[in-house]
Amino acid sequence: xxxxxxxxxxxxxxxxxxxxxxxxxxxxxxxxxxxxxxxxxxxxxxxxxxxxxxxxxxxxxxxxxxxxxxxxxxxxxxxxxxxxxxxxxxxxxxxxxxxxxxxxxxxxxxxxxxxxxxxxxxxxxxxxxxxxxxxxxxxxxxxxxxxxxxxxxxxxxxxxxxxxxxxxxxxxxxxxxxxxxxxxxxxxxxxxxxxxxxxxxxxxxxxxxxxxxxxxxxxxxxxxxxxxxxxxxxxxxxxxxxxxxxxxxxxxxxxxxxxxxxxxxxxxxxxxxxxxxxxxxxxxxxxxxxxxxxxxxxxxxxxxxxxxxxxxxxxxxxxxxxxxxxxxxxxxxxxxxxxxxxxxxxxxxxxxxxxxxxxxxxxxxxxxxxxxxxxxxxxxxxxxxxxxxxxxxxxxxxxxxxxxxxxxxxxxxxxxxxxxx
Ligand SMILES: [Mn+2]
Numbered sequence: 001x002x003x004x005x006x007x008x009x010x011x012x013x014x015x016x017x018x019x020x021x022x023x024x025x026x027x028x029x030x031x032x033x034x035x036x037x038x039x040x041x042x043x044x045x046x047x048x049x050x051x052x053x054x055x056x057x058x059x060x061x062x063x064x065x066x067x068x069x070x071x072x073x074x075x076x077x078x079x080x081x082x083x084x085x086x087x088x089x090x091x092x093x094x095x096x097x098x099x100x101x102x103x104x105x106x107x108x109x110x111x112x113x114x115x116x117x118x119x120x121x122x123x124x125x126x127x128x129x130x131x132x133x134x135x136x137x138x139x140x141x142x143x144x145x146x147x148x149x150x151x152x153x154x155x156x157x158x159x160x161x162x163x164x165x166x167x168x169x170x171x172x173x174x175x176x177x178x179x180x181x182x183x184x185x186x187x188x189x190x191x192x193x194x195x196x197x198x199x200x201x202x203x204x205x206x207x208x209x210x211x212x213x214x215x216x217x218x219x220x221x222x223x224x225x226x227x228x229x230x231x232x233x234x235x236x237x238x239x240x241x242x243x244x245x246x247x248x249x250x251x252x253x254x255x256x257x258x259x260x261x262x263x264x265x266x267x268x269x270x271x272x273x274x275x276x277x278x279x280x281x282x283x284x285x286x287x288x289x290x291x292x293x294x295x296x297x298x299x300x301x302x303x304x305x306x307x308x309x310x311x312x313x314x315x316x317x318x319x320x321x322x323x324x325x326x327x328x329x330x331x332x333x334x335x336x337x338x339x340x341x342x343x344x345x346x347x348x349x350x351x352x353x354x355x356x357x358x359x360x361x362x363x364x365x366x367x368x369x370x371x372x373x374x375x376x377x378x379x380x381x382x383x384x385x386x387x388x389x390x391x392x393x394x395x396x397x398x399x400x401x402x403x404x405x406x407x408x409x410x411x412x413x414x415x416x417x418x419x420x421x
Contacts, residue, residue: 001051001268004181006099008174009049009061009070015170016063019126021118022134022167024049025151026057043147044353045136045171047269050098054089058111058151061134062118064126071114072100076107112154119159130162137166138358172358176350177368182270183393186352186370187402189272190391192226192265194406197276200261201416205282210235210249213261221265230271230355234262237280241385242378244345256281258288260385264355271355273372274403275389282417284410291377292386294326296408298375299388302347306373306392306399310365312346319347319375332379342379348372351391369394370402 016022024046029037040055050059050072060071072095075081075088095102106114119129133155135148149156156164178186199220200213207213214235222228232247240246241260253259257280264272277292279285284292302319323343327333333342348371350357359369374389390403407413 001181001185002097002099004179005049005051007179011174012049012167012170013061013063013068015173016061016134017132017165018063018065019128019130020063020132020134020165021130021162022059022061022063023148023152023155024059024061024136024167025148026050026052026055026059027147028055042269043136044269044358045167048171048175048353050100052089052094052098053269054094056108057094058108060115062126062130065128069125070100070104072098072105073108073111074105076109115155119162133159133162133164134167135164136168136171137164138168168358173360175352175357176359177366178352178370178393179368182352183370183402185268185270186272186391189226189230189265189267189270190274190403190406192221192224192267193263193272193274194403195224196220196263196265197261197274197406198416201278201413202419204253204259204278204280204417207253210237210240210251210253210259213253213259214249214263217261217263224265226265226267227269228266230264230266230273234260234275236260236262236385239380239383239385241277241387242380243385253280254383256285258284258292258384258386260387262387262389269353271351271353271357272391272403273351273355273389274391274406275374275376275387276406276408276413277386277388278413278417283414287382288384289410290330291379291382291384292410294323294330295375295377295386295388296410297326298322299373299390299408302375303373303390303392303399303401306365306371306394308364308366308394308396312361312365315365315373316347319373323375323377327377342377343375344378345374345376348374348389348392365394367394367396 026046027043029040032038056075058073062069077087091105117123137146196217199216203216214233235249236246237253237259238257259280260277262275324336324339350359351370370393376387378385393400
């Protein structure tokens, strides 16, 4: 990933205004309850530009009139950290992994002094102090503050001459185009997920509750080396599958039902995101097969549409009209508009360091983008929810289905599920 992060920083510098500074915070472990914390997961923009998976670091990018400087601030090991949390990465290793010159890596306690120096006319390392401060201002909702605003509060309060700008337009743009190194990580994540899904199919007959199959998936991906789930696993039997973000997974597994799995393993912080739908008894009923094959045909036909120049709107429209045509043909709906009762999400999303990755949905597809294609059909009256989702790379000539080998044909699924063990 070293070349990838160096190139990513070069590209970001090229998009930043002259006389600006960008700050990226690694983030820390979010508080859970009392003295418990969630496991650390890096702020993805920080990780994207550093390849560093450690809390409390700060990346500072300085763009002057003529040249650029990159600084990294890392936590200093204390006796307490070493004994209780494990030693933090030393400067030399941080330099090796990130490609940031070791003389520009400092301890966090030096940050205020160095930043103040940058902001002073007489001593600024860039000749003149920056006028613009770029921050990661991703807004999760209107009532909570972006992490960077909290972290940079003192700077914002005390350096009023800085005008604050969101870096997100640029980071979202750059992150749409996956490097070869990133595609390798995504493929590794998908490979873990494939093993996990194969285990789910093999174990289905022995299980009584949804959460057991969630565990079978997790067991297999962690054995395979994944650091865990990219998002909470959906293991939804029967009508539970008509709830798009059903994650409680506490229900019993009904006989002769369909069970929808939407899940994905991580690999080095890169996500995979796959949906498969399996018959709980190992064999599809005639009705289940009919509905399943509609979704499968839409999945395959929509994937075949993927190529540079295609818009998200065209992709969405294509899938929706094909679903309308096929559900009409079997008498499931009468009017086109009725499809909204059976299919109520969009066809897919960008995927990368975030499972629902950042990106610009208003520009046509270009080579290097990775997206999901995930048509579904949710027939509540019949207790059936089906979704089939693959992860697709846009290439010069069209597409590469990165999850091609994860089986989805009725015969293939039945064959694996019938096999003992
Ligand atoms: Mn998805």
